[in-house]
Amino acid sequence: MAGYVFKDFPHSSHRWLVESVGNTPARVLDVGTSTGFLGRELAKRGHQLFGIEKDPHQASQAANFYCHLLVADAETLPQLPGAPFDVILCGDVLEHLREPLAVLKHLASSLRPGGRLLVTVPNVAFIACRLALLFGVFQYRDRGIMDRTHLRFFTKASLSQLLREAGFVVDNVKGLPPPLPLLWPGSSRWPFRLIFEAMALAAAMCPTLWAYQLAAQARRQ
Numbered sequence: 001m002a003g004y005v006f007k008d009f010p011h012s013s014h015r016w017l018v019e020s021v022g023n024t025p026a027r028v029l030d031v032g033t034s035t036g037f038l039g040r041e042l043a044k045r046g047h048q049l050f051g052i053e054k055d056p057h058q059a060s061q062a063a064n065f066y067c068h069l070l071v072a073d074a075e076t077l078p079q080l081p082g083a084p085f086d087v088i089l090c091g092d093v094l095e096h097l098r099e100p101l102a103v104l105k106h107l108a109s110s111l112r113p114g115g116r117l118l119v120t121v122p123n124v125a126f127i128a129c130r131l132a133l134l135f136g137v138f139q140y141r142d143r144g145i146m147d148r149t150h151l152r153f154f155t156k157a158s159l160s161q162l163l164r165e166a167g168f169v170v171d172n173v174k175g176l177p178p179p180l181p182l183l184w185p186g187s188s189r190w191p192f193r194l195i196f197e198a199m200a201l202a203a204a205m206c207p208t209l210w211a212y213q214l215a216a217q218a219r220r221q
Contacts, residue, residue: 004034004035004037004092005035005037006037006038006040006041007179007181009179009188010188010193010196010197010200011176011177011196011203012179012181013092013120013176013215014037014038014041014091016120016174016176017089017091017118017120017215018038018041018042018045020116020217021042021045021047021087021089021118022045023045023046025045025047025048026047026048026085026086026087027048027050027082027084027086028047028048028049028050028085028086028087028088028089029052029080029082029083029085029087029088029089030049030050030051030089031052031074031088031090031091031093031107032052032053032054032090032091032093032096033051033053033058033059033062033065033066033069034055034062035058036051036061036062036063036064036065036066038091039051039065039066040065042065043065049065049066050066050067050068050069050070051065051068051069052070052072052074052077053070053071054071054072054073054074059071067082068081074093074097074103075097075098075099075103077103077106080110083110083111084110084111084112084115085110086111086112087115087116087117087118088107088110088111088115088117088118089118090104090107090117090118090119090120091118091119091120092122093119094119094121094152094154095121095122095147095150095151095153095154096149096150096151096152097151097152098151100152100162101162101166104117104162104163104166104168105166107166108167108168111220112220113220113221114219114220114221115219115220116217116218116219117163117168117216117217117218117219118215118216118217119159119214119215119217120213120214120215120216121154121214121216122144122145122147122150122153122154123145123155123156123175123208123211123213123214124145124153124155125155125156125208126145126178126209126210126212127209127210128145129145130209145212154214155214156173156175156207156208156211156214159173159214159216160173163216163218167220167221168219168220168221169218169219169220170216170217170218171217171218171219172216172217173207173214173215173216173217174204174207174214174215174216174217175203175204175205175206175208175211175213175214175215176200176203176211176212176213176215177199177200177202177203177210177211177212178212179212180195180199181196
């Protein structure tokens with residue numbers, strides 16, 4: 001997640017992750033901390049934070065926000081210090097993995113019974129991707145759904161199936177709109193926010209078509 005910053009605007013995946021963790025102090029594992037932008041926000045709420053990041057430079061920037069930060073590849077994880085956790089975050093992580101099922105099974109074993117997994121991934125069934133395929137275009141890019149570092153692609157159905165196969169009970173999968181304020185900052189302020197709110201409503205009502213990202217909440221039985 002190189003170059004990522006906290007997306008501090010309504011309906012962003014980062015806001016969803018932080019708000020879904022909530023305000024009740026919990027033991028939280030952040031998988032793929034990057035520079036710690038989520039850790040910084042969660043630390044303000046009094047959570048006990050643990051992290052995993054494979055990039056040593058980014059891990060050094062994030063370290064101050066976590067009780068313990070493990071510099072490791074999520075696909076070759078050892079036993080996790082701090083387990084069992086109340087909440088595990090996988091924000092924009094699964095699409096970068098060769099074997100996300102194996103990673104999720106390992107993470108499930110590190111959750112307390114009833115503990116929650118919060119996941120965000122790009123939605124490859126987003127209307128722009130569908131239209132591109134209609135015209136025979138499947139082109140990788142520097143950022144976004146077709147980011148050239150993405151190894152896996154998900155729809156709402158395939159994400160739900162993956163989580164169930166890993167042993168989780170899927171409580172809900174929410175659709176999130178394109179991050180319009182990154183391209184047009186004024187869209188997060190009224191009256192232009194009406195456009196953004198309409199996009200968010202469409203993503204929530206029909207995530208299989210209009211969601212740019214999918215946000216799933218699951219729990220260990």
